[in-house]
Amino acid sequence: MNTITMPGNGAHHPVVSRYDWLVQRRALLEREKALTHQRDQIARERRALPWVRIDKSYVFDTPAGRRTLAELFDGRRQLMVQHFMLAPGWEQGCKSCSFMADHLVGAQVHLEQRDLTVLLVSRAPLAEIERFRQRMGWQFKWASASGNDFNTDFAVSFPPETRIGGEVYYNYRMTGFPQEEAPGISFFYKDDAGEVFHTYSTFGRGVEAMMMTYDMLDMAPQGRGEDGDDYGMQWVRHHDRYESAPAVATSSCCASRA
Structure with missing residues (x-):
């Protein structure tokens, strides 16, 4: 099994054959399906709450x-x-x-x-x-x-x-x-x-x-990239401020990892 070094964090990620990848992907798919069914059930219970x-x-x-x-x-x-x-x-x-x-x-x-x-x-x-x-x-x-x-x-x-x-x-x-x-x-x-x-x-x-961006990042190879941050969403900027945003930590307006 080979590995590839991920930029940024220097982590070594395994590289396998398509067959070996499919074996693990299918196993994960079963867990994904179970989570989808659990989310459906929670949604039903949410709608059933009294008002x-x-x-x-x-x-x-x-x-x-x-x-x-x-x-x-x-x-x-x-x-x-x-x-x-x-x-x-x-x-x-x-x-x-x-x-x-x-x-x-x-x-x-x-x-x-x-x-x-x-x-x-x-x-x-x-x-x-x-x-x-x-x-x-x-x-x-x-x-x-x-x-x-x-x-x-x-x-x-x-x-x-x-x-x-x-x-x-x-x-x-x-x-x-x-x-x-x-x-x-x-x-x-x-x-x-x-x-x-x-x-x-x-x-x-x-x-x-409300944050579809996070759902997409959770499926991307590098994920959310927040593990080393001081607080969740530290990287986020107003959409008209990304180009000029400094690459330094700023105080969070609603910091929470709970």
Whole structure:
């Protein structure tokens, strides 16, 4: 058996015949199929979770004026909210949340065909949101929660009074999350009577569901290439900053390997 040296990390990777490769590939395929079936089962259990009626009134600022949560469904029954990390006064939105949002550009039209409206929500004022949205060239809807408790209630914004012993409630547990904002994805359903229900939320590495780039990298020879990094997604930049981005570590806006 021969080996090839991988650039960058200097690791030695085996090189075998096509027959030997097929033997190992077929064995891995069985595990991949089992994982696919397990994911299907988890998806069924996710959809079977009970719902929570939204009794609190949330009013958001949008380019079309002030809108309630129910009005943000845009004529559809389902709503997906990306909790985008952009707090009042920030110069720009979180680079990792931007990485997530980039994947919505092609997906939005298909999601809408399945009765699902896509919406970004941040705590920054609408003018600051619009300035950053235009810079990034995104067309999807983005609402400001600056005048309500939506972000706090859904545990993606952490005012000082919510910190207990340096920890906040995030991803369904108390944790030492270092930032004032956190990423997440939430789903809602609106019935014929106009009542809104919270059906599901995911946080931490659960938001990788929006990151198709990672799925592609996981199949590539060098993988994600993050093993030696100080934190996950250290390499990610805003899509208009890659050419000029310095090849040095920068502080993470939502660093988490959990």
